[in-house]
Amino acid sequence: MKNIFLLVVGVLFCNVSFSQIIYEEFNSTRLDQSRRLKIQLPRNYDTNVDKKYPIVLVLDADYLFEPVAGNVDYFSYWEDMPESIVVGVMQGDSRYFDCAYDDQTFFPDDKGSRFFEFIGLELIPYIDKKYRTAKFIIGVGHDFTANFLNYYLFKDPPLLNGYINLSPDLAPMMEQRLVERIPQVQQKIFYYLATGTDDIKGLMESAEELNKNLSPLKSNSFSYYYDNFEGATHYSLGGRGIPNALEKIFSVYRPISKKEYSEVLLKLKTPVSQYLLDKYKVIEDLFGITNNIRVNDFIATATASEKLKQWESLREIATLAKKQYSETVLGDYYLGRYYEETGEPKKAMKIFQGAFDKQEVDFITIDILLDRADKIKRDFGY
Structure with missing residues (x-):
C-alpha cells in the first residue's frame, strides 16, 4: 500500500514539475483549413504569472517537435537558455505545398505565400495574445522547411530573430540573396546552419557553399554558426544540430563559467x-x-x-x-x-x-x- 501511495505521489509530482504539452486545432483563414499544433509551456508557467518567454517555432513538428522541445526543456532547466514556449506546426505531406516557391521568382508561390502569412499574421499573433511571450522568436526547420524559414529574413523587420537551418534544401538564388540581404538587416540575427558528412550529397554541397559565402560576413547584428557533423546523415544530424544551435545562440545567456x-x-x-x-x-x-x-x-x-x-x-x-x-x-x-x-x-x-x-x-x-x-x-x- 505504501508503494502504491508513493507511486501516486510521484506521478502527481511529475505532472506538476514537468513542462506542459498542449495539442490544439488552429483554424486558419489564410490556409482555409485547420492545422494541428503542439505547444510546450515551460515548467511552472502557471505559477510564474509575471514572467515572459521567447518562442521557439518548430516546422515539421511531426518529427522535429520532440527533439526541440526536449532540448529546450533541458537547457532551460540548467539555465543555459531562457525558459521558452515551443510551438510546433504539424505538416505531414502538406510541407511540400506549404514551402512551395515560384519557378521563376523562387519566392513562395500562392500556396507557399498563404502558409507564410499563416505563420506571420495568424499563428504568432495568436500565440502572443494567448500566452506571455517575449519579443524573441527562433525558427527551426529541416530541408524544405529550413529553406522556407529564410524567407522571413526578407521581411522588414524580419519575423524571426533566430534561424536553425538543418540541412536546408535551398531554393535557387537563395545563397546569393542571403548574402545580399543579411548585411541590410538592422536587428540582431542569429543564424545556425548544419549538415553532415553523410548528408544527401547535393544538400551537403549546397550547405558548404552557403557557409563559404556567409562566413566572411562581419556585422555586430549577425551572429553565424556552422556545423558539418562527421558521420551524420540527413536525419541524424538533427539530434546533434539542435542542441548545438541552442547552446550557441544562447551563449550570452548562460551563467558565468x-x-x-x-x-x-x-x-x-x-x-x-x-x-x-x-x-x-x-x-x-x-x-x-x-x-x-x-x-x-x-x-x-x-x-x-x-x-x-x-x-x-x-x-x-x-x-x-x-x-x-x-x-x-x-x-x-x-x-x-x-x-x-x-x-x-x-x-x-x-x-x-x-x-x-x-x-x-x-x-x-x-x-x-x-x-x-x-x-x-x-x-x-x-
Whole structure:
C-alpha cells in the first residue's frame, strides 16, 4: 500500500514539475483549413504569472517537435537558455505545398505565400495574445522547411530573430540573396546552419557553399554558426544540430563559467560591476526578458572584485544583491566585506551580525558571517 501511495505521489509530482504539452486545432483563414499544433509551456508557467518567454517555432513538428522541445526543456532547466514556449506546426505531406516557391521568382508561390502569412499574421499573433511571450522568436526547420524559414529574413523587420537551418534544401538564388540581404538587416540575427558528412550529397554541397559565402560576413547584428557533423546523415544530424544551435545562440545567456571567470573577469581593466550589468542588459535587449541576476553571477563577479581589489565594484554588486535577494545573506556578506576592506570594521561587524536570521546561500553560511563579526570584535575590542 505504501508503494502504491508513493507511486501516486510521484506521478502527481511529475505532472506538476514537468513542462506542459498542449495539442490544439488552429483554424486558419489564410490556409482555409485547420492545422494541428503542439505547444510546450515551460515548467511552472502557471505559477510564474509575471514572467515572459521567447518562442521557439518548430516546422515539421511531426518529427522535429520532440527533439526541440526536449532540448529546450533541458537547457532551460540548467539555465543555459531562457525558459521558452515551443510551438510546433504539424505538416505531414502538406510541407511540400506549404514551402512551395515560384519557378521563376523562387519566392513562395500562392500556396507557399498563404502558409507564410499563416505563420506571420495568424499563428504568432495568436500565440502572443494567448500566452506571455517575449519579443524573441527562433525558427527551426529541416530541408524544405529550413529553406522556407529564410524567407522571413526578407521581411522588414524580419519575423524571426533566430534561424536553425538543418540541412536546408535551398531554393535557387537563395545563397546569393542571403548574402545580399543579411548585411541590410538592422536587428540582431542569429543564424545556425548544419549538415553532415553523410548528408544527401547535393544538400551537403549546397550547405558548404552557403557557409563559404556567409562566413566572411562581419556585422555586430549577425551572429553565424556552422556545423558539418562527421558521420551524420540527413536525419541524424538533427539530434546533434539542435542542441548545438541552442547552446550557441544562447551563449550570452548562460551563467558565468569558470572559463569566463578566469579568462575574462580576472583580466578586466574596467569595473567588474559594469560587466555584470552589461551582461544582463544584453540579455534583456536580445531576448526581451528581464530576469534577476543569478546568485552564481553575483558570487562570480563579487569574488573577482575581491581578487582585483575593486572595492567600489564590490559595493555596487553587494547593494544590488541585497535588493534582489533581500531574504538571503548574499548582499550582506559582500557589503560587510566591502566595509572590512575600506577601513570601516564596525560597520562590517554590524552588517554581519544583522544577517543572522537570513537564508544561507552557497558557501555563505550564518556561521561564516558570525565568525567574521567575532573576529572583528576581538581584533578591535568592540
